[in-house]
Amino acid sequence: MRTNTKKIEIATPGQELSTTEEYVPGKNTLEEDGKVIATISGTVQRDEKDLIVSVRKMKTKVVPKPGDIVYGQVVKLDQRFAIVSIGAICRKDDELIYYHGESNLRLGDSGNRRDIGRNLLRIGDLVRARVVKIFRGTPDISITGKHYGVLKTLCDRCRNPMILKNGTLYCDNCEMTDLRKIADDYGEVLTFGDGYER
Numbered sequence: 191m192r193t194n195t196k197k198i199e200i201a202t203p204g205q206e207l208s209t210t211e212e213y214v215p216g217k218n219t220l221e222e223d224g225k226v227i228a229t230i231s232g233t234v235q236r237d238e239k240d241l242i243v244s245v246r247k248m249k250t251k252v253v254p255k256p257g258d259i260v261y262g263q264v265v266k267l268d269q270r271f272a273i274v275s276i277g278a279i280c281r282k283d284d285e286l287i288y289y290h291g292e293s294n295l296r297l298g299d300s301g302n303r304r305d306i307g308r309n310l311l312r313i314g315d316l317v318r319a320r321v322v323k324i325f326r327g328t329p330d331i332s333i334t335g336k337h338y339g340v341l342k343t344l345c346d347r348c349r350n351p352m353i354l355k356n357g358t359l360y361c362d363n364c365e366m367t368d369l370r371k372i373a374d375d376y377g378e379v380l381t382f383g384d385g386y387e388r
């Protein structure tokens with residue numbers, strides 16, 4: 191199941207979205223010196239037919255439920271479990287809902303020795319996961335499935351963001367390669383995760 195295949199673009203107030211030659215300013219944007227600027231935080235909507243760029247406000251005050259897709263950052267990790275600090279919930283394409291809370295990710299369920307802790311994730315990784323169930327008020331999440339896993343990670347050695355090269359994570363600063371359980375669109379969701387509050 192691929193429910194969230196589109197690239198998500200997050201804007202913060204004051205961010206330049208395009209030039210006015212590329213797009214007409216839409217909702218929650220303004221025009222300034224030939225540029226279209228976001229006036230609120232939210233998800234960027236680019237209407238490619240009418241060439242309008244607008245920003246959709248994110249909803250707040252929701253609770254995660256099974257089936258939700260969540261975006262977050264790995265804050266704790268051992269061989270068997272990771273704790274992921276959720277930054278947003280995604281229920282429909284292009285609609286992100288800000289949410290702050292921790293979730294539990296169980297690792298190593300497959301019995302495969304490669305499928306444990308540090309072979310899959312590192313602390314600080316930005317991940318996309320799916321809510322499996324809610325246990326005592328805390329979501330249990332999973333990164334099983336090709337669309338789930340790490341979206342952005344930093345080099346262990348030099349903290350440079352790693353890129354995908356021939357199917358392997360690679361640091362073009364210090365030439366280190368590494369393993370993670372990555373999502374199929376690794377590297378395409380870069381704006382989210384840098385800006386959200388923790």
Ligand SMILES: [Zn+2]
Nearest residue numbers: 345348361364
């Ligand atoms: Zn490096």
